[in-house]
Amino acid sequence: MTHPPPDFDPLQPETFDSAHADYARLRAQCPVARAQAYGGFWALARHADVTRVLTEVDTFITSQQNVVPKVAFTGRRPPLHLDPPEHTPYRAVLNPLLTPERAALLEPAVREYTLHFLLPLLRAGRGDLCQDFAAHVPVRVFGHWMKLPPALEAALGEAAPAFVRAVQSAEADAMKSASLVLYDMARELIGLRRCEPLDPAEDPTSAMLAARIDGEPMSDEMAVGMVRQVLVVGIVAPMVMMGSIAVHLSRHPALQERLRREPQHSAAAVEEFLRLYTPYRGFARTARCPVQIGGRTIPAGEPIALLYASANRDEAVFEHSDQFVLDRPNIKDHIAFGRGPHYCAGAALARLELRVMLEELLARTRHFEVDGELVMTPFPEIGPWQVPVRFTCG
Numbered sequence: 529m530t531h532p533p534p535d536f537d538p539l540q541p542e543t544f545d546s547a548h549a550d551y552a553r554l555r556a557q558c559p560v561a562r563a564q565a566y567g568g569f570w571a572l573a574r575h576a577d578v579t580r581v582l583t584e585v586d587t588f589i590t591s592q593q594n595v596v597p598k599v600a601f602t603g604r605r606p607p608l609h610l611d612p613p614e615h616t617p618y619r620a621v622l623n624p625l626l627t628p629e630r631a632a633l634l635e636p637a638v639r640e641y642t643l644h645f646l647l648p649l650l651r652a653g654r655g656d657l658c659q660d661f662a663a664h665v666p667v668r669v670f671g672h673w674m675k676l677p678p679a680l681e682a683a684l685g686e687a688a689p690a691f692v693r694a695v696q697s698a699e700a701d702a703m704k705s706a707s708l709v710l711y712d713m714a715r716e717l718i719g720l721r722r723c724e725p726l727d728p729a730e731d732p733t734s735a736m737l738a739a740r741i742d743g744e745p746m747s748d749e750m751a752v753g754m755v756r757q758v759l760v761v762g763i764v765a766p767m768v769m770m771g772s773i774a775v776h777l778s779r780h781p782a783l784q785e786r787l788r789r790e791p792q793h794s795a796a797a798v799e800e801f802l803r804l805y806t807p808y809r810g811f812a813r814t815a816r817c818p819v820q821i822g823g824r825t826i827p828a829g830e831p832i833a834l835l836y837a838s839a840n841r842d843e844a845v846f847e848h849s850d851q852f853v854l855d856r857p858n859i860k861d862h863i864a865f866g867r868g869p870h871y872c873a874g875a876a877l878a879r880l881e882l883r884v885m886l887e888e889l890l891a892r893t894r895h896f897e898v899d900g901e902l903v904m905t906p907f908p909e910i911g912p913w914q915v916p917v918r919f920t921c922g
């Protein structure tokens with residue numbers, strides 16, 4: 529099959545603003561775009577097209593390829609890799625453990641880990657906001673939520689950043705071996721909980737083992753896959769998101785000062801930052817049959833990247849879409865956490881982590897600014913993952 533020439537090149541080196549400029553061009557001129565990189569894929573840039581695909585779940589599936597580039601080499605991992613109705617019971621296990629009320633119980637732990645990693649940086653007066661701070665907090669919060677015993681928590685503290693580095697390198701072998709380390713951890717955790725289950729209302733792994741899928745216990749393969757999925761699913765995005773927040777507040781000192789003076793706006797600010805700097809550039813789907821979108825025909829089975837980061841800046845939905853607007857009237861239309869059955873299970877926890885990290889960063893400093901070169905992430909995230917910052921405190 530021949531394809532038209534590529535409409536954009538996702539492998540071009542990026543700056544903090546360049547991908548957003550490219551997506552503005554796609555939204556205006558080529559909203560259903562084709563790229564040759566990563567084995568060839570389609571990309572949807574407009575909010576209406578992306579949300580259509582997310583909600584037409586009978587036509588567009590995640591089980592074939594849920595992200596561009598394809599990074600899942602090591603097995604099926606619920607819930608992300610399954611389509612409804614197979615997906616539904618796995619989500620039903622996770623949801624009660626991640627409600628906003630459950631997330632709120634974690635706030636003291638989130639604050640403790642935040643200060644643990646932030647204060648040394650502030651004492652030093654400089655450091656990398658992502659590598660030295662925001663990369664670590666979500667890993668520790670996860671360990672706490674998963675009730676990991678100290679040895680496994682320490683192991684995750686090493687394995688998760690190694691996995692993130694492997695994903696950033698985009699090297700298949702490195703990703704595979706980093707993923708296998710996480711699988712070993714998932715197996716160990718499941719072994720521990722089989723011997724000594726905890727309360728399934730409190731412990732995610734015990735909840736998975738206690739669950740019944742069509743009346744049967746979850747298979748070992750699926751339980752291991754799900755624990756493995758959950759071990760890292762929420763670790764990269766908060767780091768990149770905090771990096772983008774730091775860059776924006778460094779460029780806009782008046783906003784930085786306002787949010788420092790008026791911390792009651794932290795939650796609303798996080799929501800607008802999620803829209804403006806959506807850290808997951810997008811996830812992918814494939815169509816079960818040929819589909820018409822924006823006048824182009826997408827054949828069945830070809831990966832379609834849904835550019836959430838572009839949809840969230842679509843001028844047709846968000847006025848002044850490139851600007852930070854606190855308390856936007858339609859902020860709820862952003863899709864930084866996706867939409868439909870795969871809507872982020874950890875959204876409440878993610879919001880909590882981001883709010884607490886932002887609050888403490890502002891409360892414990894008088895001013896901060898970027899002080900060095902940013903390093904940007906490739907697909908499927910978007911934003912900086914190395915952000916050298918200079919802090920003024922006291």
Ligand code: HEM
Pocket residue numbers: 590594607608609619622626758761762763765766769807808811812836863864865866867869870871872873874875877878
């Ligand atoms: C800033 C932080 C985060 C962002 C932006 C984010 C974003 C997303 C998005 C866009 C999806 C949908 C994937 C799709 O459309 O195919 C998703 C799925 C998911 N997220 Fe998050 N996430 C974040 C943090 C977290 C955290 C902290 C957790 C903790 C448990 C988490 C757990 C999950 C799970 C389990 C799924 C799969 C849901 C399913 O397939 O049913 N995420 N996330």
